[in-house]
Structures are given as C-alpha cells and as structure tokens.
Amino acid sequence: MSNRSLAFGATPIITAALLFIGGVGCGSSDGDPTGDVGTEDMTSGCVKKPPTDPAGHACWHVCEETPIEGAAATTSDDASTAPEVSFGSTYRISLNDNGDDTYSGVIRFDAGANAIADGSSKNIHFFTVRDVPFAIRPASDSSADPTGPDSTGSITCDQGLSRESVFEMQSDAYAVDIGPTDDQEATLVIVPFGGPDNA
Amino acid sequence: MFTYFKPWWQAGLIAVALALTTTGCSFTDGEPWGSLNITLTSQTSASDLVGASDVTLDASTIPLEVEVVRVTTTSGGGGGEFDPSDPPAGYTLCHSGHCHSESGDLVPYDEVRAEMQSGGGTSEVTLARRTTEIDISQPFSTTAGPMAIGSRGDVSEVHVQSPNVVVNGEIRRNGDRIPLVVRLGPISLGHLDLEEVTVGPDSPKTRSVSLCADWPDPLFAGVDLDGLETQEGQILITKIVNADAAASIIDAFENVNWKTSCNA
Numbered sequence: 138m139s140n141r142s143l144a145f146g147a148t149p150i151i152t153a154a155l156l157f158i159g160g161v162g163c164g165s166s167d168g169d170p171t172g173d174v175g176t177e178d179m180t181s182g183c184v185k186k187p188p189t190d191p192a193g194h195a196c197w198h199v200c201e202e203t204p205i206e207g208a209a210a211t212t213s214d215d216a217s218t219a220p221e222v223s224f225g226s227t228y229r230i231s232l233n234d235n236g237d238d239t240y241s242g243v244i245r246f247d248a249g250a251n252a253i254a255d256g257s258s259k260n261i262h263f264f265t266v267r268d269v270p271f272a273i274r275p276a277s278d279s280s281a282d283p284t285g286p287d288s289t290g291s292i293t294c295d296q297g298l299s300r301e302s303v304f305e306m307q308s309d310a311y312a313v314d315i316g317p318t319d320d321q322e323a324t325l326v327i328v329p330f331g332g333p334d335n336a
Numbered sequence: 337m338f339t340y341f342k343p344w345w346q347a348g349l350i351a352v353a354l355a356l357t358t359t360g361c362s363f364t365d366g367e368p369w370g371s372l373n374i375t376l377t378s379q380t381s382a383s384d385l386v387g388a389s390d391v392t393l394d395a396s397t398i399p400l401e402v403e404v405v406r407v408t409t410t411s412g413g414g415g416g417e418f419d420p421s422d423p424p425a426g427y428t429l430c431h432s433g434h435c436h437s438e439s440g441d442l443v444p445y446d447e448v449r450a451e452m453q454s455g456g457g458t459s460e461v462t463l464a465r466r467t468t469e470i471d472i473s474q475p476f477s478t479t480a481g482p483m484a485i486g487s488r489g490d491v492s493e494v495h496v497q498s499p500n501v502v503v504n505g506e507i508r509r510n511g512d513r514i515p516l517v518v519r520l521g522p523i524s525l526g527h528l529d530l531e532e533v534t535v536g537p538d539s540p541k542t543r544s545v546s547l548c549a550d551w552p553d554p555l556f557a558g559v560d561l562d563g564l565e566t567q568e569g570q571i572l573i574t575k576i577v578n579a580d581a582a583a584s585i586i587d588a589f590e591n592v593n594w595k596t597s598c599n600a
Binding site: 182183185199200201202203204227229266295296297298324 | 499500519521522572574575576577579
C-alpha cells in the first residue's frame, strides 16, 4: 500500500471519529447529581465510612440506624425459640421482670451464620449502654452452664455506648443470657473482631 | 468510496467534523440545562420551635443536605439488565451517560435503569444535591445552590435531610440547669412537591425556589422532661439513651411542612 493510499484510507476513519466526537458533544452534561460534601462529626460515630475498630464501628451503627426493638425470652424458654440477633444492627431488647426489681432475658446469636467459619473461633464484641451482665451457652444444650465474657471494659462513644464484653465464639449458635440488671431493657450492638460486619 | 474523493472534499469533511466537535450542536457540551437556588426559611421563634419552657437551646449549627428529585411515572420496564449497547424500548441510542428517548429527551443512565427495573409505578432520581447549614436555635434563612441540573425535564420534589443532628442546650429542673446534648445522627426533614418547575431549553437558565418551614410539632412537645435520665451531670439524648425522647424529636423534625411561601 502506498503512502498516498494510506493517507486516503485514514481520512474516513479520522472524519468518522471527529463526527462521532462532535455528535457526543450534542447534549447536556450527564445527570449525575453534583454538590458539595456533608460535614462529619468524627467523635460521635457519625462518619460516612464505618470505622474498622470494634468500638468505633459499634458507635457508627448506633448513629446511622434506628434501633430494632424486641423482647427477650424468659430464661426458662428453649433457646431455639429465643429472638435472634445478628451483626450489624442496634437492638433495644426489653427484659423480663424477675419479681425482685431486676430484669433478665435470653436472646439467640448464631455465630456460625455470622461470619465465623467452621472450626475457627473469633472474638465477638458486645457493646451496651450500661454494665449489663452477659453469659453464653450453646443454644443446643440448655443444661450447659453459662459462660461469662473473656474480657470486659469501657469504651467512649458519644452516642451512649459505654461498656464492652468480649466472647470467643466458635461457629455455633449460642443462647445469650442478659441480666439480671436494674434496667427493663438492654441496648446491644454486636461486632466481630476487626469491626466490619462480615470480617 | 472515500478512495475516489478529491483532497479538497476530504478537507471539507474534516472541517465540518471539526466544527461539530468544537461547537457541539445547539448548546455547549458539559453545561447544565439550568440551575436552581433553593432557599430554606423558618420564621418560627426558638421558644415556639422548642415547645417546652424549661428547655433552651444553644446556637446549634445543623448541616443540611438539599436534594432536587425527579419522580417519573412509568408503566413498567419489564426488568432486565440495562445495556447501553442495547437500548430498551423507548430509546434509540445510549452513549456517554445518557440515552436518547424517542421523544427527543436525553435521559441519564440511572433514570433509564430505574425505569427498566421498576415494575411500573414511580421512580425517583436525584438531579442535584447541595449542603448548607442552619442554626436551629433561632429563625433561619439559608440558600443551597446553585444546583446544576444536567437533565432536562420536570423537577418534582425538594428533599431536605441532615447527615448529623447535634443540638446542645440546657434543661431547668427543680431550680437546676442541667446541660443537654441531643445527638440524633442522620434524619429526614421532609420534602416539598414542586409544581411547574421545569429545566430545559425553553426555561429560564437560573431559577429560585423558596421553601418555608411550618413546624406542626414543637421539638420537645412530646418529650417527658421529668423522665429524662441524667448521667454524669448532663442529659444525653440519642437513639439509645433517653431513646423515647430521641424518637419524639426525630418525629418532630420529620413532620416539618415545607410551603412555597412563608405568607401562604
């Protein structure tokens, strides 16, 4: 192919490209919403990107979400029928009156369905407003003795979470005993080790 | 066939193409069809807004996000994945983020996708968003804008929300002044349906829309002040602490009525 035919052969391509570009220019800008960025309060959990530390992540959940309300089962109930809680939500759980000005209840948490693979274990962080006693036992064995947390501590969260209880859990379903406590309800946010809901 | 074109013919074609490239068609590439300035006003006094004589609020800046939204009513798209190379029924060509409808409109991809995935009924597309702020402790007037609208057609609604409401103040109880901290996180502050606001070649390039707040429920009217729990010398109200009070205040914010005029 000669240089001349090469040049002529390229002409329609260039022309077509230019015509296409010109055609694309025909119209308005795309419809993506434009605007400035909102403000964030970095101390309150109200941040756009969920923090990856467990306490910060739990605080973020409280800021972002409307709590889910539910009623705990009584301690004598079969754990398999207790209301189930999972990662990634804030719960306000009403407790049962023990008749002595204290309250308690049972909920169910399936660690196996919440990101713990078979055969492994993981630290699961329970965050609450007050120092509420928690204990766990296998949901499948109502006669098992409840086990208290491996550690407890305090956290800072401007939304009001202040206490942390940490359990090492396997990929099993657990009955979680709450109380006895003076409060008629318990607020609970559950976060796995590392923070993100599916970590 | 180009092989037989004379050189001057080719030069002419290229010149036409270049002219189209640099001028677009009838309007400038990348410019919006129009822009809106949204002004939010509240003439309600602080005491009327609070609605509880034992509560006073400090100057408390609240960030607001103002969105203009197009609500489209469709007869149903029948589902399926949106593929720009295979425009759905009613569209002839999709490229560069928009589709050419048979009516001649340019419709953004997300609107076409929403229409396809709707089973009929209505779909909402946010056309533009701006952030501004108000001081909730006094009457306010603030403008969000200019909000560039890149898609012609009706602007159906203005939505107002806050990404994070934090209000400080104090509550008087038995002669004591107890510091008050209200942290509600992101909440909605309602919306206004717009009438006859259209963006396009036959509409004004810039338009102003006024929204005036009417607060049917004072913020603290539904709060049991005596029942608020005090911790460490202050009253904290969040979604989990004094939660019923928080829910009542959030409802009051969400129930705000926006009118197009404060004189209406």
